[in-house]
Amino acid sequence: MMRKKIKMNCKEFAVAIPRFLEDELPDRQMPGFLEHFETCDECNEELQIQFLVKEGIARLEDAADFNLSGELAGKVEEHKRMLKRKRIGNLIIYCMEGIAVIAVIFILTLVLVNF
Numbered sequence: 001m002m003r004k005k006i007k008m009n010c011k012e013f014a015v016a017i018p019r020f021l022e023d024e025l026p027d028r029q030m031p032g033f034l035e036h037f038e039t040c041d042e043c044n045e046e047l048q049i050q051f052l053v054k055e056g057i058a059r060l061e062d063a064a065d066f067n068l069s070g071e072l073a074g075k076v077e078e079h080k081r082m083l084k085r086k087r088i089g090n091l092i093i094y095c096m097e098g099i100a101v102i103a104v105i106f107i108l109t110l111v112l113v114n115f
């Protein structure tokens with residue numbers, strides 16, 4: 001059985017932003033978070049602002065030029081890739097579970113027929 005995607009509203013998204021930026025957002029919240037990020041302009045902007053503030057403050061000392069919005073895009077892409085990999089892994093597990101169930105039914109049928 002596939003897990004239902006947990007949708008996020010703007011308020012939940014706002015709460016999740018700090019955890020996302022700390023790489024502490026739970027996996028089960030990540031799909032809803034990324035989906036909201038891509039569908040809601042306001043929250044998209046909010047995440048960019050918080051990311052800039054957080055990373056900007058962290059780097060005020062080193063005057064190296066940085067491409068923060070590019071880094072946020074990279075972070076989003078990285079999480080998307082991780083989710084995709086995880087989804088493929090889950091699919092394989094579901095298939096194996098299905099095969100196991102069929103095998104058990106098959107064996108039971110054989111046992112019952114021969115009984």
Ligand SMILES: [Zn+2]
Pocket residue numbers: 009010011013036040041042043044
């Ligand atoms: Zn929103």
